Amino acid sequence: SxxxxxxxxxxxxxxxxxxxxxxxxxxxxxxxxxxxxxxxxxxxxxxxxxxxxxxxxxRLSQGMSLKNALANLPFGxxxxxxxxxxxxxxxxxxxxxxxxxxxxxxxxxxxxxxxxxxxxxxxxxTAHTQYVSGIPREGAFGGDPSPKTAYGVFVSIDEGVKRVLGRESLQGVRVALQGLGAVGWHLAEYLHRAGAQLVVADVNADKVARAQAKLGAQAVGIGEILAAEVDVVAPCALGAVLNAQSIPALKAKLIAGAANNQLATAADGDALQARGITYLPDYLVNAGGIISVAREFRNEGEETAVMNEVAQIRGRVAELLDRIKTSGQTPAREADAWARSLLVKPA
Ligand code: NAD
Missing domain, CATH: 3.40.50.10860 (Leucine Dehydrogenase, chain A, domain 1)
Structure with a gap:
């Protein structure tokens, strides 16, 4: 229909x-x-x-409803x-x-x-509509939301690594990054600074070479990245990458990345759970960018305030992990129900 x-x-x-x-x-x-x-x-x-x-x-617009609701934004x-x-x-x-x-x-x-x-x-x-955000301004907050998205994914991985993998920090944790674009590159830098070991793939060989040279990353082919021997997989390129073909081959126990609509179907979230893999839903972890452009749009954009709001994604990841302990649901289904319950006008 x-x-x-x-x-x-x-x-x-x-x-x-x-x-x-x-x-x-x-x-x-x-x-x-x-x-x-x-x-x-x-x-x-x-x-x-x-x-x-x-x-x-x-698909993307419905994902935005869930993302904006879970991020507690006054937007649909x-x-x-x-x-x-x-x-x-x-x-x-x-x-x-x-x-x-x-x-x-x-x-x-x-x-x-x-x-x-x-x-x-x-x-x-901006000459044609006032309903646009993500605009760079001389000496003021605004513009590219990607670094903020990367920061939100980073704090989510950090929380997941501690809570799901039982590690104390990201030191020595192996993370596979699919895609080193606007978000993936910033995420790679955050992870590298925190001591993670990176395994990377991108269709663009220059980006891969840069990650090898600057971040000590190990490069693998684009067909191998999801099945790499790692603790965490961070999809930061395309949607629908978690599917009937890729899921059986995954070695990681935690999935958290920026790409929208990572699950090809709702059943793929169940398949991940059945394999003992924790999937942190994309629209929960990748809300940093919309938090940034929403604050910019409301003229409440200021670097520290935006970063603090993005950092709150960590608490929501923790809450989701608590909720699934009680409900027994998969993270994908729990997050979906949680977000849908918030599709009402904020108080
Ligand atoms: P981008 O286009 O800058 O980066 C994507 C990267 O993936 C590119 O480097 C590209 O070469 C690479 N790539 C393409 N196909 C690939 C493949 N098969 N294997 C490995 N790498 C491949 O995009 P972006 O802004 O970094 O966004 C990445 C994802 O995150 C998208 O799905 C986007 O919808 C989502 N996202 C982005 C933001 C944001 O703030 N930019 C916010 C939320 C969600």
Missing amino acids: LFGLPDQSPHERVLLAADPVTGLKAILAVHSTARGPAFGGCRFWSYDNELAALNDAL GGKAVIIKPAGDFDRPALFAAFGRAVQSLDGAYITAEDVGTTTADMLGM
Whole structure:
């Protein structure tokens, strides 16, 4: 059904925005405004077909509802997807048209960076909509949310390593990082500083070489990273990487990473549990970026305050681990129920 994928609650509204002049084809999905305006980034990506783009927008926007609720933000969940034009295109004009589409929703949806979009894209859009965040400002807080996302994932791994693996610190803990992009690189630096041993893979050989040279990382092929001999796997590249093929081969006992929608299906969360692997849900641990752009949007952005708010993700990871002891649920199902119970207007 267009009004809800099998494992989703229905979306409040979905806008298809097309502009023949710039070639814009965008999907703006507002999943829930129960907590406030829907807030979530804009993905710029090549899709096999338009239905795949719609599916991505619907899945990602529902994930934002859960993420924003668990992060205690006064925002609902939304996400936009721009289908990358096949031929040449004028990027500023395309994003201007997208900005006008965002504005047409009159504040029901607020956008920011996601995979494929940059701070420059967001800055350019400010001429067309006031509902955009993640904008670098001279001498003031704002811009790229990725380092904040990385910090939230870092504190989550640290908490998981202590609580699940029973280790005192990250010293000597082996962590496999899939993807050394905007988030993955910052996460690698945090982990390295804390004494973790890194095993890394990226399709970009330069990033891998840099991690070897600067962080003493061990490199493996992109087909081997998830099955590496490590304590922790941190997926920081693509969605749906935890699936029927990858799960049986995992050696790690803890999974926590930045990538959105890591579980291919809800049943894959059960399969991880059956193998004795603890999965810290993506939307719980990767909320640092939305916390950052949300504070920026509300003009409450200040580096220390934002980092302190991101650090609170550690307490929520601890609470989830406590909750599953009582409920006997998998972390994925427990987090889902917890987040859904919060899809109401904050007091
Ligand atoms: P990015 O595009 O900067 O980085 C992705 C990296 O993964 C790139 O270096 C790319 O070369 C690499 N990669 C692609 N395919 C790969 C493969 N098969 N194996 C190994 N590496 C591969 O993106 P990002 O901003 O770092 O985001 C990473 C993930 O985290 C995405 O799923 C994104 O949705 C999610 N996320 C990002 C943020 C944020 O603040 N940027 C916030 C929440 C969630």
